[in-house]
Amino acid sequence: MAFAGEARGAKRAKHTTAEQFQGFHQLLSQARPACQEAARLAPDDPSPWGAQISIALGLGWSHEDFRSLWTEIVARDPHHYGAHLAALQYWCAKWRGSKELMFGFAEEAAAAAPPGSLLPVLRLYAAFEHEH
Numbered sequence: 001m002a003f004a005g006e007a008r009g010a011k012r013a014k015h016t017t018a019e020q021f022q023g024f025h026q027l028l029s030q031a032r033p034a035c036q037e038a039a040r041l042a043p044d045d046p047s048p049w050g051a052q053i054s055i056a057l058g059l060g061w062s063h064e065d066f067r068s069l070w071t072e073i074v075a076r077d078p079h080h081y082g083a084h085l086a087a088l089q090y091w092c093a094k095w096r097g098s099k100e101l102m103f104g105f106a107e108e109a110a111a112a113a114p115p116g117s118l119l120p121v122l123r124l125y126a127a128f129e130h131e132h
Helices: 002-008 018-041 052-059 063-076 081-091 099-112 119-131
Strands: none
Touching: 018 052, 052 063, 052 081, 063 081, 081 099, 081 119, 099 119
C-alpha cells in the first residue's frame, strides 16, 4: 500500500493528476487480495484486516463495507490501537464520515477501553482532526 501512496503523491487531491489517481486506485485494488490471503493464512491475526483500512479510505468504501471490515478487526482484537487510530480517519469528515461519526467512534472506543489502554486518547485525536 506504500506503493499506492507513492503513485498518488502527497499533494492535495486538487493537485493530483488523473494518472496518479488511476495508479493509486489500481495498486490499492491489487493490495486487497494480498490482505485477504494473509488473513486466510493467519486467521486470528488482526493485521491483515487492519491493513485494509487504507484500502477502504483510498477506494471510498461504503459505511456498510467498512463496518463489515471493522467487525473482522474487533473480532480478533477489540482494542487494537493502530486499527482504531486508522479507523478514526475513515470516520472523519475529510474522508468518509462526519464530525458526529468521528466523535461517536472515538467516544465509543474510549468508553470500552480496558484500564491502561491508549484508546481514550482517540478523543484528543478527534478534537485535533476537527480543528484541522
